[in-house]
Amino acid sequence: MQVSRHYVLIVLVCAAVLAAGCTQQASVQPQAPTTAGTPAKTSATADTATLVPQFDAYAEKTFSQSGVVGMAVAIVRDDKVIYLRTFGVKNVTTNEPVGPDTRFQLASISKSVTGTMIAEMVGNGELSWDDTIVSVNPAFRLSDPYVTQHVTFRDLLSHRSGLPEYGADDLQNDLKYSRQEIMDRLPYLGLGGFRSSYAYSNIGITIAGVTAAMKAGKPYEDLVAERIFIPAGMYNTSARFSDFTASPDRVELYPMHEGTPVAGPPVDDDINSPAGGVSSTINDMVRYARFQANGGSLDGKQVVNASALKESHTPQFIRSYSGTGMMGSGMGWNTFLDGGRSRIEKDGMFSQGTATIITVWPEEKMALVVLTNKFPEGNVVAGSLSNAWNDLYYNGRIGKDWYAVAQQELQAWFDTHFPEPVQKPVNPQPPRDLKYYTGSYTQDYYGTARVVEESGKLQVYPPGHSTTPFALLPYDGDTFSEEISGILVKFSAGTSAHATGVWFTRYEAPGRSGAFTRASA
Structure with missing residues (x-):
């Protein structure tokens, strides 16, 4: 999952609302059509014939109450498509319905694609x-x-x-x-x-993906098409951003927004393409799901060696364990064992407006795919549909309000990753003359940031190639806050005429420090 810090600012501005539960449908009510799309296509096997209509009703209800703009859902079982339906629209301005060949950005489902590509290379030696x-x-x-x-x-x-x-x-x-x-x-x-x-x-x-491509002597984007997409007949699938934007039949992305949805820019994830850059359609993802659930075989052809594919589905690290279940990490997949039943799963998320999931039950030769173009509501819908089908298949009924469960899990994720901004002090001290703080500050990992005074405010020009500065407001003495987000920036006082360093809260994270040392005035 990728969360752009640009859109984190939106989340932070809404933090007080989020704490009260803004993932609840009552607080987020985009006015998108709810039943446009294509009718459900079903070819249920004997053991699923009565379940598919129940799932379809649940999917329609969940989509209608969620505020998701567009969605595509499919289920395969025993190498057959037993359910395929699209919902809503790909663009709220044109009202064009989502179709089976409408392209979505997959986000982190791409990780499973990379694991599968490397499985193909392992399988052939x-x-x-x-x-x-x-x-x-x-x-x-x-x-x-x-x-x-x-x-x-x-x-x-x-x-x-x-x-x-x-x-x-x-x-x-x-x-x-x-x-x-x-x-x-x-x-x-x-x-x-x-x-x-x-x-x-x-x-x-x-x-991993780029190194495997280096071994094959070609770019990752070409290799994954050659080894997976073309052999599987996934001709509307690509690991290049330009192919997504050039598609005449693609969704717009809708990020977190109160009221009527407003489209944001699509996500150029070419740099991390093996982790998040693949785009596809529900028709193509049906083909992907079929061979994932069928030992690598599709239409009588072995796309990926069965043993190598199974190894990619096998947990390599146990993340949690209880008396009845286990969660682990496969190679590009999350792995689960619930009461002796195994499944693998990969979800994807861009905060700019993508939420997706693929769930595979290898022992049942069954898989489900959900693609949406709305964040964060799409996360709630995708997870709840996967759990609802799991319930229906094994228990014959949906035994829990999975929509509410998914809302709670998403809220917990927000609370962990995006805490509320710090409160202002009661009696703050004024800052020094702003020139005391200006200059260049550097470190090896991030590079060099510049702090300048413009129109009576401090402006930070970040390291790297970003051309967008952010303004600082006085907070307390040598501590400032970012104007939009409220995130703190602390300067280190020295005996000289300038601060000796600066600490950016926004850059503090596991494995890297937000501390920069003065490089020049």
Whole structure:
């Protein structure tokens, strides 16, 4: 999942509302059509014939109450499509309905695609899961020499490499560094426990995908098309952003917004394409789901070696365990064991307006796909539909209000990742003359930031290639707050005529520090 800090500002402004439950439908009521799209197509097997109509009714109800703009849903079982339906519109301005060949951005479902591509290479003997990255790319470096020499495709794809949660995402999203520039900064990114801890890493998946492509001697975007999309007949699927924007039949993206939905820009995730850059249609994702649920076989052709694909579906790291269940991390997938029943899953999210999920029940040869173009409501709908089908299939009924459960889980995620802004002090001290704070401040990981005085305010020009400054307001003495978000910025006082350093709260995260040292006046 990728959350752009640009859109985090929207979340922070709404923090007080969120704390009261703004993920509730009563607080977020976009006025999009709710039943446009295409009618449900079903071809139920004997054991699902009575379940599909119940699921269709639940899907329509859930979509209608959610505020999601457009959605596509499919279920496959025993290599047959037993349900396919599209809902709503791809654009609220044109009111064009979503169709089965309408393209959506998949976000982090792309990670499963990369794991599958590498499984194809493992299956034909080009790679081993346990090949080290440096054996393919001797120039590869991390901050720990031991990890540099020993980290493997298996480690990166299962998020057990020690790379910190969302490490290096800020270099791409906020600071606009290129893929190579990000790779060059990885030696300055602190690591967690190697093979002893789980931390969700977009850059880790990208390293795996790009390194596998290096082994094959071609760009990742070409390789994944050659090995997966074309053999599977997924001709409306691509790992290039330009192919999404050029498509005449694609959705607009709708980020968090009170009232009538307002489209935002699509997400250019080319830098992290192996982790989030794939776009596809529900028709193509049906083909993807079919071979994932059928041992790599599709229409009598083995797209991916069955043994290698199964290994990618197998937990490589156990994240949690109880007496009745287990959650783990496969290679590009989340893995679950509930009461002896296994399933794998990958969801995707862009805060700019994408929420998706694919769930596979390998033992049942069954899979479900949900694609939406709305955040955060799409997350709630996608998760609740997956759980509802799981309930129906195994229990014959929907035994829980999964929509409410998904709302609560999303709210908890917001509370963890986007806490409310700090409150202003009661008796703040005034700042010094603003020239005391101006100058360039630097560090190895982020680069150099400039603080200047413009029109009586401090403006920060971030490191990297971002051209958008952010203004600072006096908060308390040498501490300022970002004008829009309220996030704190603290300058270090020295005995000289200038501050000696600055600490940006926005840049403080696992493996990297928000502390910068003065480089020049």
